Amino acid sequence: xxxxxxxxxxxxxxxxxxxxxxxxxxxxxxxxxxxxxxxxxxxxxxxxxxxxxxxxxxxxxxxxxxxxxxxxxxxxxxxxxxxxxxxxxxxxxxxxxxxxxxxxxxxxxxxxxxxxxxxxxxxxxxxxxxxxxxxxxxxxxxxxxxxxxxxxxxxxxxxxxxxxxxxxxxxxxxxxxxxxxxxxxxxxxxxxxxxxxxxxxxxxxxxxxxxxxxxxxxxxxxxxxxxxxxxxxxxxxxxxxxxxxxxxxxxxxxxxxxxxxxxxxxxxxxxxxxxxxxxxxxxxxxxxxxxxxxxxxxxxxxxxxxxxxxxxxxxxxxxxxxxxxxxxxxxxxxxxxxxxxxxxxxxxxxxxxxxxxxxxxxxxxxxxxxxxxxxxxxxxxxxxxxxxxxxxxxxxxxxxxxxxxxxxxxxxxxx
Amino acid sequence: xxxxxxxxxxxxxxxxxxxxxxxxxxxxxxxxxxxxxxxxxxxxxxxxxxxxxxxxxxxxxxxxxxxxxxxxxxxxxxxxxxxxxxxxxxxxxxxxxxxxxxxxxxxxxxxxxxxxxxxxxxxxxxxxxxxxxxxxxxxxxxxxxxxxxxxxxxxxxxxxxxxxxxxxxxxxxxxxxxxxxxxxxxxxxxxxxxxxxxxxxxxxxxxxxxxxxxxxxxxxxxxxxxxxxxxxxxxxxxxxxxxxxxxxxxxxxxxxxxxxxxxxxxxxxxxxxxxxxxxxxxxxxxxxxxxxxxxxxxxxxxxxxxxxxxxxxxxxxxxxxxxxxxxxxxxxxxxxxxxxxxxxxxxxxxxxxxxxxxxxxxxxxxxxxxxxxxxxxxxxxxxxxxxxxxxxxxxxxxxxxxxxxxxxxxxxxxx
Numbered sequence: 075x076x077x078x079x080x081x082x083x084x085x086x087x088x089x090x091x092x093x094x095x096x097x098x099x100x101x102x103x104x105x106x107x108x109x110x111x112x113x114x115x116x117x118x119x120x121x122x123x124x125x126x127x128x129x130x131x132x133x134x135x136x137x138x139x140x141x142x143x144x145x146x147x148x149x150x151x152x153x154x155x156x157x158x159x160x161x162x163x164x165x166x167x168x169x170x171x172x173x174x175x176x177x178x179x180x181x182x183x184x185x186x187x188x189x190x191x192x193x194x195x196x197x198x199x200x201x202x203x204x205x206x207x208x209x210x211x212x213x214x215x216x217x218x219x220x221x222x223x224x225x226x227x228x229x230x231x232x233x234x235x236x237x238x239x240x241x242x243x244x245x246x247x248x249x250x251x252x253x254x255x256x257x258x259x260x261x262x263x264x265x266x267x268x269x270x271x272x273x274x275x276x277x278x279x280x281x282x283x284x285x286x287x288x289x290x291x292x293x294x295x296x297x298x299x300x301x302x303x304x305x306x307x308x309x310x311x312x313x314x315x316x317x318x319x320x321x322x323x324x325x326x327x328x329x330x331x332x333x334x335x336x337x338x339x340x341x342x343x344x345x346x347x348x349x350x351x352x353x354x355x356x357x358x359x360x361x362x363x364x365x366x367x368x369x370x371x372x373x374x375x376x377x378x379x380x381x382x383x384x385x386x387x388x389x390x391x392x393x394x395x396x397x398x399x400x401x402x403x404x405x406x407x408x409x410x411x412x413x414x415x416x417x418x419x420x421x422x423x424x425x426x427x428x429x430x431x432x433x434x435x436x437x438x439x440x441x442x443x444x445x446x447x448x449x450x451x452x453x454x455x456x457x458x459x460x461x462x463x464x465x466x467x468x469x470x471x472x473x474x475x476x477x478x479x480x481x482x483x484x485x486x487x488x489x
Numbered sequence: 490x491x492x493x494x495x496x497x498x499x500x501x502x503x504x505x506x507x508x509x510x511x512x513x514x515x516x517x518x519x520x521x522x523x524x525x526x527x528x529x530x531x532x533x534x535x536x537x538x539x540x541x542x543x544x545x546x547x548x549x550x551x552x553x554x555x556x557x558x559x560x561x562x563x564x565x566x567x568x569x570x571x572x573x574x575x576x577x578x579x580x581x582x583x584x585x586x587x588x589x590x591x592x593x594x595x596x597x598x599x600x601x602x603x604x605x606x607x608x609x610x611x612x613x614x615x616x617x618x619x620x621x622x623x624x625x626x627x628x629x630x631x632x633x634x635x636x637x638x639x640x641x642x643x644x645x646x647x648x649x650x651x652x653x654x655x656x657x658x659x660x661x662x663x664x665x666x667x668x669x670x671x672x673x674x675x676x677x678x679x680x681x682x683x684x685x686x687x688x689x690x691x692x693x694x695x696x697x698x699x700x701x702x703x704x705x706x707x708x709x710x711x712x713x714x715x716x717x718x719x720x721x722x723x724x725x726x727x728x729x730x731x732x733x734x735x736x737x738x739x740x741x742x743x744x745x746x747x748x749x750x751x752x753x754x755x756x757x758x759x760x761x762x763x764x765x766x767x768x769x770x771x772x773x774x775x776x777x778x779x780x781x782x783x784x785x786x787x788x789x790x791x792x793x794x795x796x797x798x799x800x801x802x803x804x805x806x807x808x809x810x811x812x813x814x815x816x817x818x819x820x821x822x823x824x825x826x827x828x829x830x831x832x833x834x835x836x837x838x839x840x841x842x843x844x845x846x847x848x849x850x851x852x853x854x855x856x857x858x859x860x861x862x863x864x865x866x867x868x869x870x871x872x873x874x875x876x877x878x879x880x881x882x883x884x885x886x887x888x889x890x891x892x893x894x895x896x897x898x899x900x901x902x903x904x
Contacts, residue, residue, distance in 0.1 A: 081556055081611050081620045107607045109561045110594070115607060116559045124559075141496055144531045144539075146524045147562065147596075147627060148644050171584040171596070173643075174633045179525070181562075181586070181596070192522045192530060196496050205496045212562060212627070218589045228588075229563050 075398065076419075077432045080104075082117050084444050095292065096380040097223030099389055103447050112220025112228035114373075119448065122397035124231065127372055128210050130262045130394065131233045134255045140208045140235055145188055147214065149180040153187050157348045167215040181214040186341070186367055189236050190349050197238060197363060199354045204244055206252075208235035210372065225333060225377035226294070232373075237366040240353065242342070245364040249340060252368045256286055256336050263375060264392030268382065269335060272297055273320065274308040279342030282311065286336035286370075292381050293333030300327055333378045334371075341365040389449025390471055398428040400488060401450035403441045405457040415456040418466070418484075427488050446471065452488065490813065491834075492847045495519075497532050499859050510707065511795040512638030514804055518862050527635025527643035529788075534863065537812035539646065542787055543625050545677045545809065546648045549670045555623045555650055560603055562629065564595040568602050572763045582630040596629040601756070601782055604651050605764050612653060612778060614769050619659055621667075623650035625787065640748060640792035641709070647788075652781040655768065657757070660779040664755060667783045671701055671751050678790060679807030683797065684750060687712055688735065689723040694757025697726065701751035701785075707796050708748030715742055748793045749786075756780040804864025805886055813843040815903060816865035818856045820872040830871040833881070833899075842903050861886065867903065 082104030089108070092098045097114070100106040105120035116124050132142065154160035160180070162168055169181040182188070189207065197203060213232050220228055235252065239245040253271065260269040265288050272285040287297050287306055297306040300322055307316060307327070317324060343362035346352070352360040376395075383390040393399060400422060404415035419431045430450060432441045438457075445453040455467040466484045469476040479487060497519030504523070507513045512529070515521040520535035531539050547557065569575035575595070577583055584596040597603075604622065612618060628647050635643050650667065654660040668686065675684040680703050687700040702712050702721055712721040715737055722731060722742070732739060758777035761767070767775040791810075798805040808814060815837060819830035834846045845865055847856045853872075860868040870882040881899045884891040894902060 079554065079556075081608070081617070081622065083611055104611075107610070109563065109603060110565050113561050113563045115561050115603075117607075118556045118558055121558055139494065141494075141533045143533055143536055146528045146530050146644050147629065148524065148528045150525050169586040169594075171586050171631070174631060179584075188524060188530075192532075193496070195522070196498055196519075202496070207496065214562065216586075216589060229561050 075430050077430060077434050080118060080430075082119065084447050092223065093221055094223035094225065094377075094381075095384065096225060096377040099380055099384055099447075100224070103389055103449070105389075106224065110228075112217055112226065114224055114227065114229075119397045123376055123391065123395050124372065126395040126397075127263065127376060128231075128233070131259055131370055131372065132210065134259050134262075135208050135233070135235055138206070138251050138255045140206045142209065143207055144209050144211060145182065145185045145192070147182050147212065149182050149188060151178045151180065153191055154180065156191075157187055157345060159187065167217060169214050169216050182211070183213055183215045185209070185211070185234060186236065186345060186365070187349065190238075190345060190351050190365060193236075193238060193363075194349070194351050197351065197353050200240055200356060200361075203353055203363065204237060204239040204248060206235055206237040206248065208233060208368075222292075222294070223377055224373045225292075225381070227373060230371065230373040233370045235368040237368070238351075239364040239366070240355070240361070242364060245340060245342075245366050249338060249366055252338055252366070253284070256338070256368070256370065259370065260286060260288070260335065262394050263379065264383070264394065265335070265375070265379065270297070270299060270304060270306040270332075272306040272308050272332075273311055273316065274337070275311050277339065277341065277344070279344055280340045283337060283339045285334045285338075287332035288335050288375075288378050288382070289330055290333040290378055290381050291331050293331045293378070295332045295334055297330060297332045298324075298327040299330050306332075333374070333381070335375045335378055336370040337368070339367045341367060384449065387443070388447030391449045391451065393451045396449065396451050398430040398450055399452060400427060400429045401445040401448065401453045402429050402431045403438075403445055403453060403455050404431070404433055405438045405441065405455060407435065408458050410461055411456055411458055414461055418454070418456060418481075421485070422488065425485070425489060454484065454488075490845050492845060492849050495533060497534065499862050507638065508636055509638035509640065509792075509796075510799065511640060511792040514795055514799055514862075515639065518804055518864070520804075521639065525643075527632060527641065529639055529642065529644075534812045538791055538806065538810050539787065541810040541812075542678065542791060543646075543648070546674055546785055546787065547625065549674050549677075550621075550623050550648070550650055553621070553666050553670045555621045557624065558622055559624050559626060560597065560600045560607070562597050562627065564597050564603060566593045566595065568606055569595065571606075572602055572760060574602065582632060584629050584631045597626070598628055598630045600624070600626070600649055601651065601760060601780070602764065605653075605760060605766050605780060608651075608653060608778075609764070609766050612766065612768050615655055615771060615776075618768055618778065619652060619654040619663060621650055621652040621663065623648060623783075637707075637709070638792055639788045640707075640796070642788060645786065645788040648785045650783040652783070653766075654779040654781070655770070655776070657779060660755060660757075660781050664753060664781055667753055667781070668699070671753070671783070671785065674785065675701060675703070675750065677809050678794065679798070679809065680750070680790070680794065685712070685714060685719060685721040685747075687721040687723050687747075688726060688731065689752070690726050692754065692756065692759070694759055695755045698752060698754045700749045700753075702747035703750045703790075703793050703797070704745055705748040705793055705796050706746050708746045708793070710747045710749055712745060712747045713739075713742040714745050721747075748789070748796070750790045750793055751785040752783070754782045756782060799864065802858070803862030806864045806866065808866045811864065811866050813845040813865055814867060815842060815844045816860040816863065816868045817844050817846045818853075818860055818868060818870050819846070819848055820853045820856065820870055822850065823873050825876055826871055826873055829876055833869070833871060833896075836900070837903065840900070840904060869899065869903075
């Protein structure tokens, strides 16, 4: 992508109405646009990051047999009354509106109920189970406050997977499969070392639910972490009884701030019974289906990555989700420099290496600082001075380490 | 994809509450699920078709320099009051709700206003223009009635592109570029021969807007078509004056039913002036930006394709958007048949040919009729009888033509 073709621009100053680091940086770099508090549009570079995150999540969900579909934003009152989650006193984040005939409708803040009702049409016998379905969808939640940028929005993208099983054991085995898949997702997103399987409050069926908490100073949660065992306890369930149960000593635990990037929940058969989701077992008898629910906040995880990895120069993306691998900065306007930069741009693209090509007539300082603000993993500089020795300068965004390489060395390094 | 892994099932009977052919067939085939009238979820096979359509549209929009982004569902009252389109008396399809602090919010039924306000942050000088941005987004419209399946929904996917230009001429040139790109889209979707550039009512800036109307007996529109010149007039603007202007004779025109699959609209500078979207020209003077708006109904076009191409056996997808190219039907359970079918499934996948593998223990009749209902372009049959001669039977869904081929002939045919 040539920067002269990209409509967004960087900004030196942070928007006055943003307190979160993630929104400040993402807006300055032209990745997102604030529509209203907690509601952000994703501009071309932001959309690329979002799609890269989705792709990783999709691959890992498909790898464990998840079947992708997409449910609807519009939700019917009848559906949610079946589980007593329509009433605003029970769920206080509904956005609701009315059809022309005065029928109330809601806007999807979650999808356990409609997706499980849909499954009733397809789950009849034990032969139809187990099955896992998932979606990557925009959720709408009427949050009282929204000051955390894309870490907690009124409109955000979530991956939610739902598993349907014949028994508690079968559900447990899927639960563990999804846990492993989630750890692979966070690994690939560059959060593997800082994300911990965390015990949190359960529901009527299980004592605990589980969260994936990423260490993050600006996170909303507090967890008690056992680094060696790679597990944590959310403060909401941190009691002596729980410590005993998990065979943990309080003094082995660190109290840390963290952000919840994923959660998994075992509903047992409660919701299925409320929704009359039964299957016929081998004897032809009706049995309630065991439901598990598993979420990853796609936009939130993008926000957490910004909060954790960015520095005083700007954003810093892991290569797996960066909008491009290379920021090609052409310094100067001499015929040689333009020709060489155009050539290297073409060569990298031919090799399938994604490049943002800064072909603007801007001062070198602007180009170099924009490359840092945008957070692209590698910056390659083409300049008259370097061309005298037929070399290129490559700088790694993460370490700031710079090397002077020949054409072949450069291609070897980036391939 | 193995059918034993797919959770959806086909149904012999049409849902009682659907009158439209597209919804009846898509539900029977397990492509979509009805959440409420005009609101459909897309199940795995339906989502594949939808994503294939999006991919074609995306490629053609990128080819003309469109930059993809994604705006938000939540919309602020202030934005839409600037152009007097917030009031329900002016726009009668708003879904609206309220934040906790009683601030009114709307749900995006269109995005000209917010996207143009966003552009104000990036369009300053004549050097920043022209620029075109687009999104593939879910729109929410509070339609009074919704009986046309996915051809007119309360929740649907649309591609909307917006062009920003410096002059009427520059806008006109983009307008023509987009027109050509749209015709390529409809060509690739298999609708090229039946989709016509149509003169429809304009706005305050231009006499006409233009629609892309696809001949369709169940469409909502009536157009007057000049087949040779490949243009049409929407009945809403069909007057003697317009006929004269376009140098058409009434008796050369056919009156036909059609469905609007795309539209393009020239707003001139009116909306930019309402929203204060100005750029500085070469002399440093403020000039209003010329806005064009261009839509393709992604889910609608899917519905129109079903209405037009399906037959009494079921769906019929053009290869460009089918959920798979091949339906591999394994008839019988002998060791040989299973082995051979597994082999051919692996071979086709290795060659990058998408396959739905019917590996179910179902009667041959069920498999054959399901292959037709699902509308997959080619059906390949593996059976004991055929294996005696080391042959495979291939049937084209569109023509019903069947051939008996050897292994090599089959691969050559499908590659």
